[in-house]
Amino acid sequence: MPERPKGSCIPMTDLATIAARFAIPAPIGSIQPLGRGLINDTFLIESGGSQYVLQRINGAVFSDPSRIMANLRTLQSHLIDRKPQALRLPSLIPTSEGDNYLIDDASGSWRLQEYIPDAVTLERIADPFQAREVGAMLGRFHQSTASLPTDRLSISLPGFHDTPGYFGRLVQSYASVRISDPAIDDCLDFVVSRSTLASLLEQAHGAGDIPSRVTHGDPKLDNILFHGVTGHAIALIDLDTVQPGLLLHDLGDCLRSCCNRSGENTDDSITPRFDLDICDGILSGYASTTADLLRPAEIALMYEGIRLLPFELGMRFLTDHLDGDRYFRVEAHGQNLHRARVQFALVADIERQAEQIEQLILTHFAG
Numbered sequence: 001m002p003e004r005p006k007g008s009c010i011p012m013t014d015l016a017t018i019a020a021r022f023a024i025p026a027p028i029g030s031i032q033p034l035g036r037g038l039i040n041d042t043f044l045i046e047s048g049g050s051q052y053v054l055q056r057i058n059g060a061v062f063s064d065p066s067r068i069m070a071n072l073r074t075l076q077s078h079l080i081d082r083k084p085q086a087l088r089l090p091s092l093i094p095t096s097e098g099d100n101y102l103i104d105d106a107s108g109s110w111r112l113q114e115y116i117p118d119a120v121t122l123e124r125i126a127d128p129f130q131a132r133e134v135g136a137m138l139g140r141f142h143q144s145t146a147s148l149p150t151d152r153l154s155i156s157l158p159g160f161h162d163t164p165g166y167f168g169r170l171v172q173s174y175a176s177v178r179i180s181d182p183a184i185d186d187c188l189d190f191v192v193s194r195s196t197l198a199s200l201l202e203q204a205h206g207a208g209d210i211p212s213r214v215t216h217g218d219p220k221l222d223n224i225l226f227h228g229v230t231g232h233a234i235a236l237i238d239l240d241t242v243q244p245g246l247l248l249h250d251l252g253d254c255l256r257s258c259c260n261r262s263g264e265n266t267d268d269s270i271t272p273r274f275d276l277d278i279c280d281g282i283l284s285g286y287a288s289t290t291a292d293l294l295r296p297a298e299i300a301l302m303y304e305g306i307r308l309l310p311f312e313l314g315m316r317f318l319t320d321h322l323d324g325d326r327y328f329r330v331e332a333h334g335q336n337l338h339r340a341r342v343q344f345a346l347v348a349d350i351e352r353q354a355e356q357i358e359q360l361i362l363t364h365f366a367g
């Protein structure tokens, strides 16, 4: 994989020049870095009294940004027809030439989106109301896209949830680097002792038990916007990974992010925990907006999906650490190893609470 572009090095004057090429009022006002994303470079732009989100799409990850843009258009027009309540997606602002995105002199792809006003993101879930709101939002997304045939969407990121593929690449990277680090060896033992988990959902999908559906791909807490006053979840952002996939990948990813109250970058003094009350709230909200959507096999495999996503992300972080931090943004070498350990600790806590999680699934989805 090529080196990731270094977003923090983009001079502000260049950013202003890029922003001015979109159909927004001149002159461009303030420009600030925005969000905690690990892949794209994101900036908040002010112009003509309005705010916008300017993003450079990481070309080392997304080789064909036109697919992302086509998917966004397909999704937006599907949702406009259906008008689901309280499911807003940020709209795209075209370039002055009427294109959906622009390519700069260094072949970087840029796009501009509206900045949804009155909305906030949460760093942590604080109460059951917020947990329910998260689940209800993800459910609304799945329910309202269930009638969009998956073949109308392109694959924007091939192999994105190919867990067996991630497993293979981790084993390969481990074999090819010559570092001796007990922390890495422990992680690898943890992964290898659970190798059968990697292919569980793929197999069920291959056997026709669980269908391909429209997925968000990255429904972590940062990507859900809440109304600043009412506290209701109102919008989903970061739609680059919207593509055909498995519903259980989305649900598992949302839970691994939200139920880990200490976040993806906790320090070593904190043992990451999978919070059952938050899980309860999210599943209850999700069940309330997805009546009859889930197949029995999806419900039967839900626990494994919850266990799988932190397992997969842990493997991705660990591989990137071994490969020299080429995929996920880091502040220092070692951060991806640490992130991997947090995800594996979460897997272990999920396994420790397996019975209670299965019980919550039964409570919300049986019958």
Ligand code: GN1
Binding pocket: 036, 037, 038, 039, 040, 061, 157, 217, 218, 220, 238, 241, 264, 313
């Ligand atoms: C990446 O860029 P960001 O933070 O939205 C990653 C997700 C991971 C997430 C972990 C395209 O998302 O898959 O779950 O980091 N996105 C991609 O924080 O790989």
Ligand code: MG
Binding pocket: 037, 039, 218, 238, 240, 241
């Ligand atoms: Mg993302």
